[in-house]
Amino acid sequence: xxxxxxxxxxxxxxxxxxxxxxxxxxxxxxxxxxxxxxxxxxxxxxxxxxxxxxxxxxxxxxxxxxxxxxxxxxxxxxxxxxxxxxxxxxxxxxxxxxxxxxxxxxxxxxxxxxxxxxxxxxxxxxxxxxxxxxxxxxxxxxxxxxxxxxxxxxxxxxxxxxxxxxxxxxxxxxxxxxxxxxxxxxxxxxxxxxxxxxxxxxxxxxxxxxxxxxxxxxxxxxxxxxxxxxxxxxxxxxxxxxxxxxxxxxxxxxxxxxxxxxxxxxxxxxxxxxxxxxxxxxxxxxxxxxxxxxxxxxxxxxxxxxxxxxxxxxxxxxxxxxxxxxxxxxxxxxxxxxxxxxxxxxxxxxxxxxxxxxxxxxxxxxxxxxxxxxxxxxxxxxxxxxxxxxxxxxxxxxxxxxxxxx
Amino acid sequence: xxxxxxxxxxxxxxxxxxxxxxxxxxxxxxxxxxxxxxxxxxxxxxxxxxxxxxxxxxxxxxxxxxxxxxxxxxxxxxxxxxxxxxxxxxxxxxxxxxxxxxxxxxxxxxxxxxxxxxxxxxxxxxxxxxxxxxxxxxxxxx
Numbered sequence: 001x002x003x004x005x006x007x008x009x010x011x012x013x014x015x016x017x018x019x020x021x022x023x024x025x026x027x028x029x030x031x032x033x034x035x036x037x038x039x040x041x042x043x044x045x046x047x048x049x050x051x052x053x054x055x056x057x058x059x060x061x062x063x064x065x066x067x068x069x070x071x072x073x074x075x076x077x078x079x080x081x082x083x084x085x086x087x088x089x090x091x092x093x094x095x096x097x098x099x100x101x102x103x104x105x106x107x108x109x110x111x112x113x114x115x116x117x118x119x120x121x122x123x124x125x126x127x128x129x130x131x132x133x134x135x136x137x138x139x140x141x142x143x144x145x146x147x148x149x150x151x152x153x154x155x156x157x158x159x160x161x162x163x164x165x166x167x168x169x170x171x172x173x174x175x176x177x178x179x180x181x182x183x184x185x186x187x188x189x190x191x192x193x194x195x196x197x198x199x200x201x202x203x204x205x206x207x208x209x210x211x212x213x214x215x216x217x218x219x220x221x222x223x224x225x226x227x228x229x230x231x232x233x234x235x236x237x238x239x240x241x242x243x244x245x246x247x248x249x250x251x252x253x254x255x256x257x258x259x260x261x262x263x264x265x266x267x268x269x270x271x272x273x274x275x276x277x278x279x280x281x282x283x284x285x286x287x288x289x290x291x292x293x294x295x296x297x298x299x300x301x302x303x304x305x306x307x308x309x310x311x312x313x314x315x316x317x318x319x320x321x322x323x324x325x326x327x328x329x330x331x332x333x334x335x336x337x338x339x340x341x342x343x344x345x346x347x348x349x350x351x352x353x354x355x356x357x358x359x360x361x362x363x364x365x366x367x368x369x370x371x372x373x374x375x376x377x378x379x380x381x382x383x384x385x386x387x388x389x390x391x392x393x394x395x396x397x398x399x400x401x402x403x404x405x406x
Numbered sequence: 407x408x409x410x411x412x413x414x415x416x417x418x419x420x421x422x423x424x425x426x427x428x429x430x431x432x433x434x435x436x437x438x439x440x441x442x443x444x445x446x447x448x449x450x451x452x453x454x455x456x457x458x459x460x461x462x463x464x465x466x467x468x469x470x471x472x473x474x475x476x477x478x479x480x481x482x483x484x485x486x487x488x489x490x491x492x493x494x495x496x497x498x499x500x501x502x503x504x505x506x507x508x509x510x511x512x513x514x515x516x517x518x519x520x521x522x523x524x525x526x527x528x529x530x531x532x533x534x535x536x537x538x539x540x541x542x543x544x545x546x547x548x
Contacts, residue, residue, distance in 0.1 A: 020426065343459055343479050343480035343481065343483075344458075345458045345459040345480040345482065345483060346434075346459075346480045346481050346482050346483075348458075349430070349482050350430065353426050353427075353430065360458065361458050375460075375479075376458070404427075404430065404431065404434055405434065405481060
């Protein structure tokens with residue numbers, strides 16, 4: 001087992017670094033995962049030998065770049081089991097994907113008096129774009145309440161679904177608490193009433209397989225950098241039928257069919273939503289990340305991450321004064337906690353000095369923190385490349401925090 | 407003691423620490439010994455934005471000198487505020503405005519100078535200087 005982890009770790013050059021003179025224990029994977037050599041090389045290789053603008057170039061390199069770029073779209077479609085690659089839109093990431101849907105779906109379908117449902121667990125990126133639609137359209141935002149353990153109240157959700165509801169937007173996995181939401185059930189409850197559902201999959205794609213057809217979701221949004229790929233690229237899966245009914249989000253080159261000064265007609269899917277020169281190099285990096293995940297395999301990833309979560313939960317719960325925030329029955333490898341009477345900023349500063357990278361604060365979920373009655377947490381989020389030994393160092397660092405502040 | 411002298415004193419205190427634990431221990435002690443701010447000044451308008459921890463900074467003007475009191479919900483932040491108060495409190499607006507703040511590099515707190523959302527040390531210094539500027543403008547107006 002350990003030599004297997006050592007092999008995996010050697011794929012990630014950054015993990016060999018030291019911080020504050022100590023080996024890095026990187027537990028900020030929910031913010032961004034590290035990149036394996038194969039991803040770094042794919043990007044470098046593109047700029048070294050293949051850089052060329054995609055689509056509509058007749059020269060060989062442009063055609064090759066186009067093929068490589070479109071092959072990634074195919075790969076993502078396969079990864080998510082989308083019915084067609086025309087349902088995969090490249091974006092800068094989850095935030096842009098949600099903004100795209102909030103704007104374009106909002107323009108087409110949301111009017112005064114309508115309702116949009118989100119949940120208490122949402123990241124600001126899945127709150128603010130909808131709030132803005134509500135302001136523009138005089139619609140209102142309804143929020144699925146949550147139990148103290150970090151699970152959503154599904155009975156309350158059922159009550160919220162009504163004939164005025166236009167869309168439901170919830171996350172697959174809570175970035176703050178790690179809760180894995182029962183999205184399949186939530187989608188079918190909405191669909192019973194003919195309401196489409198957007199899933200914020202920012203945390204969803206790195207921990208296990210996602211099959212958009214099996215889930216039945218209408219939109220699924222994701223970021224490459226949270227699944228071992230580069231920053232600045234991600235995507236939107238959208239059901240073709242819906243994508244065809246909503247207007248473009250941004251306008252420019254690539255997304256048009258014909259332009260005159262009087263009128264423009266738009267390109268077909270997926271290009272209708274991809275204005276301007278795309279981020280080809282990082283798309284190719286994202287393709288390499290999907291290949292890498294395939295090489296490691298979900299079985300291993302899930303087993304390793306579940307082991308790390310269990311181990312950390314046991315070890316941290318055993319420390320007097322530590323309280324785990326978010327104890328849902330189904331959790332991804334994300335653990336939030338607070339230490340009695342010690343501010344998360346103080347704790348995070350000392351933990352950092354011990355060479356352990358965690359995140360502190362409200363994790364872009366201020367309404368969730370308000371619901372929990374706290375200002376923030378210390379969050380450790382694990383990847384399959386982390387080890388129990390690293391968790392021991394976190395536990396030791398928490399001990400040091402207690403020693404210093406109590 | 408002038409601002410410059412206080413800064414020199416702090417730099418020499420910090421240079422005696424052998425490792426980061428001693429440095430943070432010192433900051434924590436400084437945090438714990440920060441004089442208590444009058445509760446009535448812990449109001450939103452005294453809250454400094456841009457900090458992971460909440461920091462309240464209050465200023466008073468007496469006989470041409472500016473005095474600061476502060477509080478924070480995080481101890482390390484309180485320790486840093488205490489250092490800043492030690493440096494800047496009890497000086498004239500001109501002295502505060504012309505003071506250099508590079509000493510924070512010298513004592514190894516540069517990491518805390520992140521202009522983003524760390525502990526907002528920059529925001530604190532900016533607020534201290536803004537208070538000084540405001541008092542200076544008031545003086546001129548009189």
